[in-house]
Structure formats: structure tokens, C-alpha cells
Amino acid sequence: MFNQLPKHVELYLQGKPVGHVEVNRFADSWHFGSFHPERAFSEFATLFGEWSLLLHADDQEAEASRAALEELRKIEMAIDALRAELLLPETSQRLPIDQLNIDGELIELKLAEQPT
Numbered sequence: 001m002f003n004q005l006p007k008h009v010e011l012y013l014q015g016k017p018v019g020h021v022e023v024n025r026f027a028d029s030w031h032f033g034s035f036h037p038e039r040a041f042s043e044f045a046t047l048f049g050e051w052s053l054l055l056h057a058d059d060q061e062a063e064a065s066r067a068a069l070e071e072l073r074k075i076e077m078a079i080d081a082l083r084a085e086l087l088l089p090e091t092s093q094r095l096p097i098d099q100l101n102i103d104g105e106l107i108e109l110k111l112a113e114q115p116t
């Protein structure tokens with residue numbers, strides 16, 4: 001299932017539908033694509049915006065400050081606590097997400113391991 005996601009899936013955060021994902025490619029256990037938010041995403045947008053700002057601030061500096069790294073860690077923990085899931089529209093199957101990054105229209109996600 002990891003490398004066979006449909007091209008169009010729905011993103012849920014804390015049980016709420018927050019947007020559409022167009023899956024463009026995958027590498028190893030990561031999926032990459034475009035994110036098209038719905039109004040409900042506004043509840044979570046600030047968190048992802050702060051993550052993006054801190055992440056790109058590191059691009060500008062050779063070495064991130066300890067305070068910036070600590071703040072980034074806190075934000076990543078908050079994102080990890082959002083109970084992110086993908087809904088596969090054709091089957092109504094929900095797949096838990098282990099890691100989720102949204103940066104503007106770009107999305108990358110790593111699905112949770114599924115028991116076999």
C-alpha cells in the first residue's frame with residue numbers, strides 16, 4: 001500500500017477533513033505532492049506556517065541557534081500530535097500518517113507502518 005496510494009486522497013487532522021492531496025511521487029517510505037487546503041485547515045495553518053518559517057530560517061544561517069532548534073522540535077511534536085490520516089476516497093480506508101510536512105502548496109508525508 002505504501003507505494004500504491006491513489007493520486008487523489010483526503011487529509012484529515014484530528015478527525016477533521018482539512019484538504020485534498022495530489023500525490024505526485026514517492027521515495028522510500030515518503031510520499032510527495034500538492035496540498036489544496038479547505039477552510040478547516042485554517043485551524044492548523046499557523047502551526048505549519050511557523051514550522052516553515054523556522055525551517056527556512058535555518059537555510060539562511062550556517063548553523064541554527066539552540067533556541068531555534070528547540071522551537072522547531074516543539075512545533076514538530078505538536079504536528080506529530082495532530083493524528084494525521086489520509087482517507088482513500090474509493091475505499092473509505094483511513095491510513096495513519098507518522099510524519100507530515102506542509103510548506104505552502106507542497107506536502108510530504110510518511111505513512112505509519114501497517115500491521116501485516
